[in-house]
Amino acid sequence: EDQVTQSPEALRLQEGESSSLNCSYTVSGLRGLFWYRQDPGKGPEFLFTLYSAGEEKEKERLKATLTKKESFLHITAPKPEDSATYLCAVQEGEKLTFGTGTRLTIIP
Amino acid sequence: DAGVTQSPTHLIKTRGQQVTLRCSPKSGHDTVSWYQQALGQGPQFIFQYYEEEERQRGNFPDRFSGHQFPNYSSELNVNALLLGDSALYLCASSLAVGAPQHFGDGTRLSIL
Numbered sequence: 001e002d003q004v005t006q007s008p009e010a011l012r013l014q015e016g017e018s019s020s021l022n023c024s025y026t027v028s029g030l031r032g033l034f035w036y037r038q039d040p041g042k043g044p045e046f047l048f049t050l051y052s053a054g055e056e057k058e059k060e061r062l063k064a065t066l067t068k069k070e071s072f073l074h075i076t077a078p079k080p081e082d083s084a085t086y087l088c089a090v091q092e093g094e095k096l097t098f099g100t101g102t103r104l105t106i107i108p
Numbered sequence: 109d110a111g112v113t114q115s116p117t118h119l120i121k122t123r124g125q126q127v128t129l130r131c132s133p134k135s136g137h138d139t140v141s142w143y144q145q146a147l148g149q150g151p152q153f154i155f156q157y158y159e160e161e162e163r164q165r166g167n168f169p170d171r172f173s174g175h176q177f178p179n180y181s182s183e184l185n186v187n188a189l190l191l192g193d194s195a196l197y198l199c200a201s202s203l204a205v206g207a208p209q210h211f212g213d214g215t216r217l218s219i220l
Contacts (some may be wrong), residue, residue, distance in 0.1 A: 043213045068200065095153035099150050
């Protein structure tokens with residue numbers, strides 16, 4: 001069965017302090033790895049899809065990378081509005097299997 | 109362009125009751141999936157509907173059932189509610205198999 005582990009569980013950064021979030025996974029046949037952002041009381045908001053090792057995607061201050069065993073979400077010079085829970089998910093068949101997320105707090 | 113919409117936003121029920129949650133997919137999307145998210149956890153897959161048929165199901169009991177209508181909207185039904193069914197229920201729609209799933213803001217279900 002698919003497993004997705006995210007670390008750290010929580011991360012506090014000063015505004016402008018860059019860092020990375022980790023998502024390690026085991027899946028029999030990866031059809032895609034997805035990153036979502038979730039704000040309190042809201043549904044997950046789609047950020048990126050990665051399909052093969054070596055692939056990279058960027059959006060504003062975020063960059064997602066993928067290897068055969070893990071994915072990283074790099075955040076560069078974050079701002080307070082980047083504070084949220086970031087969820088990673090792998091697709092097997094039609095379902096997404098999610099990790100428990102990293103709760104990111106950016107301190108002004 | 110309206111995104112995924114869910115109703116109601118909040119619901120309070122008692123043990124043993126039945127509940128129906130509703131979802132309208134994003135315009136142009138024909139595939140709808142349902143997820144349950146407990147506090148502090150990631151969403152867990154319940155099932156997916158495509159062409160009015162259940163295409164895949166997660167590890168949820170038969171008390172959880174669904175339906176998809178010809179206009180692609182969907183319902184999630186839960187019978188014989190348990191305290192453990194308290195959660196945020198999320199609906200997601202996608203354009204095709206393997207395409208990114210886009211989520212609504214969910215229905216917060218509380219069981220007393």
